[in-house]
Amino acid sequence: xxxxxxxxxxxxxxxxxxxxxxxxxxxxxxxxxxxxxxxxxxxxxxxxxxxxxxxxxxxxxxxxxxxxxxxxxxxxxxxxxxxxxxxxxxxxxxxxxxxxxxxxxxxxxxxxxxxx
Amino acid sequence: xxxxxxxxxxxxxxxxxxxxxxxxxxxxxxxxxxxxxxxxxxxxxxxxxxxxxxxxxxxxxxxxxxxxxxxxxxxxxxxxxxxxxxxxxxxxxxxxxxxxxxxxxxxxxxx
Numbered sequence: 001x002x003x004x005x006x007x008x009x010x011x012x013x014x015x016x017x018x019x020x021x022x023x024x025x026x027x028x029x030x031x032x033x034x035x036x037x038x039x040x041x042x043x044x045x046x047x048x049x050x051x052x053x054x055x056x057x058x059x060x061x062x063x064x065x066x067x068x069x070x071x072x073x074x075x076x077x078x079x080x081x082x083x084x085x086x087x088x089x090x091x092x093x094x095x096x097x098x099x100x101x102x103x104x105x106x107x108x109x110x111x112x113x114x115x116x
Numbered sequence: 117x118x119x120x121x122x123x124x125x126x127x128x129x130x131x132x133x134x135x136x137x138x139x140x141x142x143x144x145x146x147x148x149x150x151x152x153x154x155x156x157x158x159x160x161x162x163x164x165x166x167x168x169x170x171x172x173x174x175x176x177x178x179x180x181x182x183x184x185x186x187x188x189x190x191x192x193x194x195x196x197x198x199x200x201x202x203x204x205x206x207x208x209x210x211x212x213x214x215x216x217x218x219x220x221x222x223x224x225x226x227x
Binding site for chain 2: 034042043044045046049091093095104105106107108109110112
């Protein structure tokens, strides 16, 4: 099956700093990548949809200036959490699709962010 | 009302048992349906797609009832390794690729 990697797998940062998370599709070209967030004992919530070469589409309630998304190539998308606060501590997961997400999406292993 | 609803459980069953999970969705225009499995502190992994005619993959059987907007997953002969959270996932009606996740149903298979 398709392989998606994320880096880093775990990060601890201080309040006010920025953190960049990378999502890569290793063996296919991802025209669309999705960024999700999951708080403990809750469902995955879509944050934004990213198409290669264009601006990301953010879900309602997600601040685009705080969560910067770049999808510069067909194999890489990045999420930068700017001026992180403790309430941003969460499990961030990306997924990638080669067909615009209309069919299966393949998930990265996730990044656990802790903001102290 | 949530777009995708599941009973969170937990379902505690002995090895070898048959267990069924249900899921309902609110958008009648939804086009695709999936069951994902998520282990603790890991990413979701696709278990199976769900088709209108029903489909089976080994010990797993998925059913879709569009009229009732209801999806089910049946696991036969439960193994200890089946212990996980099972996510009902619905693909929206638009062509944006947006997936809507249920809260998940937790299964614990005991020896």
